[in-house]
Amino acid sequence: MKKKMTAVTGNEALAEALRQINPDVCAAYPITPQTDMMQRFSDFVADGLVETELMLVESEHSAMSGCIGASVGGGRVATATSGPGLALMWEMLYVASGMRCPIVMAVMNRALSAPLNIHCDHSDAMGARDSGWIQLWSENAQEAYDNLIMAFRIAEHPDIRLPVMVCMDGFIISHSVGVMEFLSDDVVQRFVGEFIPHEPLLDVGHPVSYGPLVVIDQYHEYKKAQSDIMDSVFDVAAAVAQEFESISGRRYGLFESYRLEDAEFGIVVLNSAAGTCKDMIDEARENGVKVGLLKPRLFRPFPYAAVADALSHLKAVCVLDRSDSFGAFAPLYVEIAASLYPRATRPVLLNRIYGLGGRDFMPEHVEAVINEMKDMAGLKAPALQKKYISLRQYL
C-alpha cells in the first residue's frame, strides 16, 4: 500500500479527524491557538460535509456544560480548547468524568495567565490532570490525529465511558506545517464505529435522573468506583492501539521508549520537545554517550510500573517539564519519581523546567541536560534537583 503523505498543521489534522468522525454535537468557544481548528470544522459544517450540530456558546464553561448535556442526551460529542479556556472548564471537567460522559476534547496546550501568554505550555492540561479525564499526549500532528481517532474508541468503550483529552503543543504543532498521513474516511468511520448510547436522557420512555446529590453515605464509594475504572483504561488503550496499528501501520504504546534499553542516562519529556531530544540523543550516541528518552503518551491514568521498568536501570534521569507547580516539583517529575521510588535500584533524578509560555526549546538545551547528567553521574555530586533552564540571563 502506497502511503500518501500530506503537509498540514496540527489544527488542520485534527479538524480533518473530526470531519471524518462526524460527531453528533460539538460545543466550542474560540480561544487561541484552538480557533483555527474550530474555524476549519465550522467550514465543514457550513458546507454540509458533516452532519454535526454546532453549539457556538458564550464561554468555555458553557462549552463543556453543553457537551455534558449533549453527551448525556445520548450521542457522540467533541470539543477543543486551550489554556485559560481549559481552566474555565475546570469545574465541568469533573462533572463530565463523574457523569461518565465519553466526550473527546482536543487541547492545544497553552500557558495560563498572568502575565497573559498565548504560547505553548503544559500548565493547562496539568491543571486538569486530577479531573478524571483520560489524557493522551502527542508529539506531532500525526500523533495528535491518531490519538484523536483512538480517543473516541477509548472514551466510548462500554467498560470505560470516560472523557478523553488529546493534548498537542499550541503553535509549535497546532500552527506549524508537518508531514503526516491521513487515513481514508471509511477506514476512520469503520474504526470509530456507531455510537452506542448508555441510559440516554432522551429516552423518554425510560426516564433517568442524572447528577444526584450524594453526600457522606456514598460519595466515597462513587469516587472509588471512578478510580477503579481509570485503572482499567490501560488494557483498553493498549487494545485500541493494537487495532489502530492494523489499520494504520503505526504502533502506539502507553509511552514511547527511545534508545533506552542500553542507556545510562534518560530524558523524560512530553509532546513536541521529544523530537528535538531524539535528534540530540542520536548525536550524543555518535559521541559514545549512552542516552535515551521516554515520552509518556497516556498521562492519565499513568502507567507507573511500566515506566519504572523502562527507567530503573539508568544512572540518571532528567525530567523536563513544560509547566511548574510553584513551590514544589513539576507535575511530570512527580510521576516519574513516584514510579521509581518502589524500586531498589533507581536513577538519580533531575527536574528541569523548560519552555514556559512558548520559550524556544533548542538542541543546546538538550545537550546541556545530557552533560549535566554525565557530570553528575561521574562526580556523584548532588545537583539541584529542580531548576529552570533556558532562562534569558543564562543564554
Place this chain on the structure above:
Amino acid sequence: MNTSLKLKDLIHKEMRLAPGHRMCQGCGAAIVVKMVLLAIDKPVVACSPTGCLEVTTCISDYTSWKIPWIHSAFENAAVTLAGVETMYKALKKRGKISQDMVFVVFAGDGGTHDIGFQSLSGVMERGHDLLYICYDNGAYMNTGTQRSGATPFGASTTTSPAGSVIPGKLQLRKDIVKIMAAHNIPYAAQASPSHHLDLMRKVQKAVSIPGPKFISILSPCHRGWRSHVDDAITISKLAVNTCFWPLYEIENGKTRLTYIPKEKLPLEPFLKMQGRFAHIFQGENTWMIEQSQRHVDDEWNALLSLGAPTDPEK
C-alpha cells in the same frame, strides 16, 4: 391540542414530580414545578441547577423525577439543557429519534439572575427550543437566605441583614423578564402560583411556541421570608393584588397584562406577612415602605401604559 385546565380534569393527570421529595412543607417551588408539569402534555426533559429543588428531589439512590432530568452544576442549567436539546436535534436529523418532547429548566433566582445569567443569555440568543422556568424566591435559599440579584428592596437576608446602620438590601431587583424579552425571544412572562390558571395557560402557550421561552414564577419560601408555613398562596395572591408581582407576558415584543386586580392594594399587607421586612416598619426605616411602594407604582404604571388585559380574571 392542550388538555383542559379544569381542576376536575387535572386531578386525573399524573404528577410527574413524585411525592416523598424533601422540599420543606409549604415550599412554593414544589407547587410551581407541579403546576408547570401538569400544564404540559408532551414528554418533558427537565434540568435544574444546583439549588433547593435539585438537592431535595434527587438524592443518592432516590429521585422524585418521573421524567428524564439532569443537574450538572449551578451556573449552567440553561446551557446544559441546551446541550441535551442540541443532541435531540442532531439525533432527529440522523433519524435516530422521532418522538416529540419538550425541554424545561427549573431554576431558582440565584441560578438565573446571578451565576447562571451568562449561560442563560447565551441560550436565549442562540434560540434553543426550551422553556426556562425561574422559580423566584428572592434569595439563595439553599445556602441559607443570602441576598441575590432578585432579592427585593428592603429585604433582610443573611448577607444583607437589617443592621443598626444598613437596614437590609438597598438595591432593586433585576427586571429579569424584560431582560429576557430584550433578547428578542418569542415569549417571556411572569406568573404566580396563586393564579394557577394564568400560570398554566402561560406554560401551555410557551411550549406551543418554538424557540426559547422564559417564565418567571413567584415562589414563596417561608424559611427565607420568615412567614408562616401555610402562607405561600396567600402571600402570592397579595403579591399579585398589590402589583408587587404583576402577571403579564411579552409575546414577540408585545407586552400584555394578563390580570389586573379589581382593587390595587397597598404594599403593607404583603410586606407585613414576612419577617424579612419587619424592620422597615420600625421608626426610622419607614421611608423604605414608601420607596418600595413608589417602585411598585412606577413599574405597574409603566406596564399599564404598555398593555391592558384582553382576558381579565374570570
